[in-house]
Amino acid sequence: MAILNVENVSKSFGGIQALDDCTFTVRADEVTCVVGPNGAGKTSVFNVITGFIKPDNGTIKFDGQIIDGLSRQSRVHLGIARTFQNLRLFEEMSVLDNVLVCLKGREATNPATAIFRPFYTSAVMKDKRERAMALLEEVGIAHKANDEASMMSYGQKKLLSIARILATDARLLLLDEPTSGLSASALDNMVALIHRLRDLGKTLLVVEHNTRIVQRIADEVLFLHRGTVLAQGRPDEIINNKELGRIYFGEVH
Amino acid sequence: MNFFFSFLVLAEIFAVLALSTNLLLGVVGIFSVAQAAIMGIGAYTFAGLAIAGIPMPIALIAAIVLCGIINVIASLPSLRLAGDYFIITSFGIQLVATAVFINWSDVTGGATGLSGIPIVEIFGQKFVRAGPFLILSSIALGVVSLSFWLLMRAPYGRLLHAIRQDEIAVVAAGHRVLLAKVGVSAVSGMYAGVAGALYAAYIAFIDPASFDIHVSILAVTMVVVGGARTLAGSILGPLLLLAIPQLLALIDIPSTVVGPVRQLTYGALLIAFMLWRPQGIAGKSL
Numbered sequence: 151m152a153i154l155n156v157e158n159v160s161k162s163f164g165g166i167q168a169l170d171d172c173t174f175t176v177r178a179d180e181v182t183c184v185v186g187p188n189g190a191g192k193t194s195v196f197n198v199i200t201g202f203i204k205p206d207n208g209t210i211k212f213d214g215q216i217i218d219g220l221s222r223q224s225r226v227h228l229g230i231a232r233t234f235q236n237l238r239l240f241e242e243m244s245v246l247d248n249v250l251v252c253l254k255g256r257e258a259t260n261p262a263t264a265i266f267r268p269f270y271t272s273a274v275m276k277d278k279r280e281r282a283m284a285l286l287e288e289v290g291i292a293h294k295a296n297d298e299a300s301m302m303s304y305g306q307k308k309l310l311s312i313a314r315i316l317a318t319d320a321r322l323l324l325l326d327e328p329t330s331g332l333s334a335s336a337l338d339n340m341v342a343l344i345h346r347l348r349d350l351g352k353t354l355l356v357v358e359h360n361t362r363i364v365q366r367i368a369d370e371v372l373f374l375h376r377g378t379v380l381a382q383g384r385p386d387e388i389i390n391n392k393e394l395g396r397i398y399f400g401e402v403h
Numbered sequence: 404m405n406f407f408f409s410f411l412v413l414a415e416i417f418a419v420l421a422l423s424t425n426l427l428l429g430v431v432g433i434f435s436v437a438q439a440a441i442m443g444i445g446a447y448t449f450a451g452l453a454i455a456g457i458p459m460p461i462a463l464i465a466a467i468v469l470c471g472i473i474n475v476i477a478s479l480p481s482l483r484l485a486g487d488y489f490i491i492t493s494f495g496i497q498l499v500a501t502a503v504f505i506n507w508s509d510v511t512g513g514a515t516g517l518s519g520i521p522i523v524e525i526f527g528q529k530f531v532r533a534g535p536f537l538i539l540s541s542i543a544l545g546v547v548s549l550s551f552w553l554l555m556r557a558p559y560g561r562l563l564h565a566i567r568q569d570e571i572a573v574v575a576a577g578h579r580v581l582l583a584k585v586g587v588s589a590v591s592g593m594y595a596g597v598a599g600a601l602y603a604a605y606i607a608f609i610d611p612a613s614f615d616i617h618v619s620i621l622a623v624t625m626v627v628v629g630g631a632r633t634l635a636g637s638i639l640g641p642l643l644l645l646a647i648p649q650l651l652a653l654i655d656i657p658s659t660v661v662g663p664v665r666q667l668t669y670g671a672l673l674i675a676f677m678l679w680r681p682q683g684i685a686g687k688s689l
C-alpha cells in the first residue's frame with residue numbers, strides 16, 4: 151500500500167533544476183532509501199514533501215490525500231516529520247527539552263494557560279517530561295537527558311534529532327543522511343534504531359550514501375539523478391545496476 | 404529613609420520594564436529598542452484617564468490592554484525580519500512614539516508634559532510618599548515576576564526558547580511561530596503598560612523625555628548587565644544601574660556633568676559585559 155505518492159514534481163531555483171518531473175511512491179511500513187550523487191535533489195525531495203519549498207509543478211499525496219495546499223505544520227499534524235541534514239537542534243536547551251518542545255499536542259503552549267492554569271500546566275509538564283524521557287530511552291540517550299544538547303557527541307546529536315521527530319508521533323519519517331559522519335559503533339546503533347522504528351510500524355524515507363548500509367536497511371531504493379528518479383526497485387537490483395553505479399561513482403569521485 | 408524608598412520604587416518600576424524587554428530580547432530573541440515607547444503609551448493612557456476622573460483601576464486596565472495590543476502590532480515586523488533588521492524597525496517605532504508624545508499636545512501636554520496626575524488613594528489611604536508607594540510597586544513587581552516565572556516553567560516557555568534558537572526546527576515540529584510570538588509580545592506589552600502606569604502614578608508628572616530612546620536603551624542595558632532570560636537578572640540589573648546615579652551624587656561632582664557621566668558609565672558597563680560576561684550577573688549568554 152502506497153502511503154506517499156510524489157507525482158511529476160519539478161522545482162527550479164533560478165537556473166538550477168533541483169527537481170525535474172520527479173515521480174515515485176513510498177510503500178507503508180517499509181524503509182525506502184534515497185540514493186544519488188551530491189546535488190541530485192535528495193534534500194529538495196524532503197523539502198517539497200514537508201512543504202519547506204513549494205514545487206513549480208506536480209502533486210504530492212499522503213495517505214491518498216492531496217497535501218499540496220497544506221502548511222508545513224499541518225503536514226506534521228497529518229503524520230509527516232523530517233530531520234535536517236544539519237540537525238537544527240536547540241543547542242542551548244537540555245536534551246530532554248529538545249524532545250519536549252516537539253511533542254505532539256498543543257497543551258499549555260500559550261501564555262494564558264501557563265499563567266492562569268498553573269496546576270493544569272504542572273500536570274501537562276509532568277506528562278510531557280515522561281513522554282520525552284520514554285523517547286530518549288527509545289533512541290538510547292536517556293542518560294543524557296539533563297545535559298545541554300551542545301555537549302553531546304555528533305552521534306548522540308543524530309539520535310536526538312530522531313527522538314525529536316518521534317515526538318511528533320508522525321507515521322512517515324524522513325531522515326536526511328542519519329548515518330553520515332558516524333563512527334563504526336554509532337553507525338551500528340543507528341542501523342539498529344532504524345530497524346526498530348520499522349518494527350514499530352513507522353514508514354521511513356532515508357537519504358543514505360553508503361551502499362553497504364542501504365543493503366542493511368532498505369526494502370526499496372530510489373535512485374535520484376539531476377532531480378529525476380532514474381530507477382526505483384529492490385536494493386540489489388539498484389545497487390548491482392552497472393549503469394547506475396557508473397553515474398553514482400562517476401559523479402561522486 | 405524616604406530617599407532609599409524612592410530608589411527602591413524606581414528600581415521596581417524599571418524591573419517591570421526590564422522583564423518586558425527580557426521576554427522579547429532575552430527569551431524569544433526579538434531585539435526591541437522600543438519598550439520605553441510602549442511604557443510611555445501606558446503612562447500617558449493611565450495619566451490621561453486618571454486626570455479625566457476615570458477610576459484608577461479602570462485606567463490601569465486600559466493602559467495594560469492598550470500596551471498589549473500596541474506591542475503586538477509593533478512586534479509584527481519581527482516575524483518577517485531577521486533579528487538585526489528588527490532593531491532598526493523598533494528604533495523607528497521608538498522615534499515615532501516620541502514624536503507623537505511631543506506633538507500631540509492636546510492629549511500629552513507636548514514637550515512640557517502632563518502634570519496634575521491624581522494621587523493614588525485606596526480605602527482612604529493616600530499613596531503619596533515613597534514608603535507607602537513601595538507597597539504598591541512591590542505588589543506589581545510581585546505579580547509580574549510570578550507570571551514571568553509561570554511562563555518560563557511551562558511548555559510555552561520552552562517553545563519560546565526554541566524559537567530563539569531555530570525557528571525552522573520549531574516549524575518542523577508542527578508549531579506556529581506566529582501564534583507564539585503574538586502571545587509573548589502581548590504579555591511583554593502588558594508588562595510595559597504596568598511599568599508606565601506605576602511611573603505616572605508615582606512621579607505624578609510625565610513628559611516625552613521620560614520615555615525616549617535613552618530609556619529603551621537603559622532597559623536593554625539592565626537586561627544585559629543583570630543577565631538575560633532570568634527573573635533574577637531583570638531585578639538585579641535595575642537595582643545596580645539605578646544605584647549608579649545615586650553613588651555619583653555622593654561624589655562631589657558638578658551637577659552639569661552628572662548626566663554625561665551616568666551615560667558614560669552605562670555605556671562602559673554595556674561594552675564591558677558584552678566583552679567579558681555576556682551572560683550578565685545572573686543570566687545566560689545572549
Ligand SMILES: Nc1ncnc2c1ncn2[C@@H]1O[C@H](COP(=O)(O)OP(=O)(O)OP(=O)(O)O)[C@@H](O)[C@H]1O
Pocket residue numbers: 163166167168186187188189190191192193194195235
Ligand atoms: N533553497 C535553494 N536555493 C537555491 N538552490 C537550491 C536550494 N535548495 C537546493 N538547491 C540546489 O538544488 C540542487 C539539489 O540540491 P539538494 O540539496 O536537494 O541536493 P542533495 O541531493 O540533497 O545533495 P547533498 O548530497 O549534497 O545533500 C543543488 O544544485 C542545490 O544547490
Ligand SMILES: [Mg+2]
Pocket residue numbers: 192193194235
Ligand atoms: Mg542533501
